[in-house]
Amino acid sequence: MNGVPESNPGHLAALLREGLPAEAVLSDPDVTASYANDMASFCEAGTPAVVVLPRTVEEVQHVMRTATALRVPVVPQGARTGLSGAANASDGCIVLSLTKMDRILEISPVDRIAVVEPGVVNAVLSRAVNEHGLYYPPDPSSWEQCTIGGNIGTASGGLCCVKYGVTAEYVLGLDVVLADGRLLSTGRRTAKGVAGYDLTRLFVGSEGSLGIVVRAVLALRPEPPRQLALAAEFGSAADACAAVCKIMEGGHVPSLLELMDRTTITAVNDMAQMGLPDTTEALLLAAFDTLDPAADLAAVAELCTAAGAAAVVPADTHAESELLLQARRLSLTALEAVKGTTMIDDVCVPRSRLADMLDGTARIAEKYGLTIGVCAHAGDGNTHPTVCFDAQDPDESRRARESFDEIMALGLELGGTITGEHGVGVLKKEWLAREIGPVGVELQRGVKQTFDPLGLLNPGKLF
């Protein structure tokens, strides 16, 4: 439907340069090709016609007006650390990279907000607000690279969500350039506000398919005390999951509650010689950022022991805690090293079904003869079964994709969702319809049509 002006990419670049500096429009095919992908495996990606790197809202408006005039699709990108292919280029598209719009415009300790451009890196914002005694919680594993715009596009999560929630809960208001180049302001900079439909939230997780976020008002919290962690070793994943349920049922509010299975532990040890206890079947990491974390950890240690933990090791210092978290943060990279390639599932189930999810995943790994490591934001029921495979082996690749899909089917069966925090992108688009049903798809398409009637924004993603 969308005309792809393959015949004349030079004309497109020339028109874009009418509103952008020359160096902000890249058209060398060798360069533009390097913008084709995010970090997801098994996702098709096309060849961009041109890559633009605007620095102002007006420049983004010019890009969208040009795209609309020529009917050229636009694929917005942040740091391309996404895991679902949502930022993958389509053939002949304009890749709209927001990475140069990276200014923190305001930090207000009284109003507890930050106003930022989309290209601000998550960790840069986190450190900047820390200096004001404030805290921006969402912390995806890629936080040192990923951008706030990308976090908003994918509605990303992280390790601290079990206490502090996901990106969506921190987005108060947005400035968005629409497909036709007009500017929309949504939401607010106040603590509360209910004027009209919540369009702000509609953009969060929309993977750039409804408009281009060019400015965000983010909610901040006071910086909590530094967290202190413990590690508990279990002889079975089921026991570890039972401990998770007991901890949450007991009214505890950990700032982190993570699970690593034996495959993951071994992979981390192999890569980083961290000396994790790889004789155990599951390692649970819990942390508290309360005024008396040792007391909270003691209560949780007791619950872990009652649930069958073989050993519980509380960190005495923040340095020890950080080492444990470092192991967790390395998990995906370590699993990638096992066979060279991974497909990372992101199934979130009610935490009461976490044990069933882990058990089922182990059965799927056995059925397909594959290594599938699981690390999980256990307190949220958000698992990342990670299929390790050799992409050069066609049969193993096929089995990897089949097992990946079967894991999603299991998640839906258990009352869960196909994606807790990574988004749908290209990787899971066939599964979105299974989760939300035909009525849901129809209405979501209606929303898309309202915002992007020509279908130019990130076509082929979501549905």
Next chain:
Amino acid sequence: MNGVPESNPGHLAALLREGLPAEAVLSDPDVTASYANDMASFCEAGTPAVVVLPRTVEEVQHVMRTATALRVPVVPQGARTGLSGAANASDGCIVLSLTKMDRILEISPVDRIAVVEPGVVNAVLSRAVNEHGLYYPPDPSSWEQCTIGGNIGTASGGLCCVKYGVTAEYVLGLDVVLADGRLLSTGRRTAKGVAGYDLTRLFVGSEGSLGIVVRAVLALRPEPPRQLALAAEFGSAADACAAVCKIMEGGHVPSLLELMDRTTITAVNDMAQMGLPDTTEALLLAAFDTLDPAADLAAVAELCTAAGAAAVVPADTHAESELLLQARRLSLTALEAVKGTTMIDDVCVPRSRLADMLDGTARIAEKYGLTIGVCAHAGDGNTHPTVCFDAQDPDESRRARESFDEIMALGLELGGTITGEHGVGVLKKEWLAREIGPVGVELQRGVKQTFDPLGLLNPGKLF
């Protein structure tokens, strides 16, 4: 546009009775007239053709199918405690009261969720989850009457929002009967989930204009310790507002931070002889539900004193705290007694602008020669300037409406919103466009068109 079958309400009632028990379809004009209004002043209300009180999802579907077939508008209602006229009937409409769908379907301490029908009263749910050691925070002043469905429709707030946020943050998933009678399930029952556009959040605050919520999955928290409060007396509203800024800037997280101005204090004393210090210009109430609330109160007391408080009185017991909160909860009723009628503004500004908001409101009261009492969720910057007037006096009524509007204009000027928690309804519909702008209105209308192409759901509300 919508055919109003005034000619044959009997036919409508008969068709409705084909799918509902006889007693669930009320058509006696004396009875149906009593369903015309919510609690807002100055809002037009029409005469319903019929009132239906379904008990099942299927019955709601029958109502909507009938309405669609006959092109009859439908106005959904909860307890009608709303303050914006959002539940007011339109002429010839079906009033769809959800009050009989009042079952709590599930409470899960492990998953920290409740699944409820829309007619469950807020306080009933709160008490039910308390029995499981859980907490459902949103607590509008009408919590003993208002329903969860109404809370969702109006995105309502309450006293605890400063720490725990508003209704929207507790709605994980919804079952919604669409205008044409089809059933849509949105969202999830998991802690996290980002599959597709966030339609759940779109329904929160949509005032029944997009669909009929028939089931909600709500997030719960562990029950916190009981809160302990203090009262601080100030010689000026500006000093009280400065204290609010210092408290929030200082990283404190009160579970309540409320302000009552002199007019409000006097009104409460007049009504309930509570012995509040009505020689002061502003009373600040702060509370903490932490493990050591006395320590937090002491720190806040110090900040209040530094900001110029004439006296700071910490409650020693929960009973004393409750008495203070009781005074705050009585404020609107007490202000109503001043002149017989009130119009309650709901302007929320960045808390750094709270003093300007109160100062400006006092000037508006003087300009119009009116009594305007202000109570405020001060920690959120959410003010309720309450215009007291005699509805029998046409000139005073005119001035009341003008001052009410001028207060909203002031709020927008200060970077705020026309509604922090009461919604738009009929009362503020002309102001919504001023807040969200023409592009926002166009997109919101597009969303409405997607969900309700015939315009049957609560027509005339929002925009």
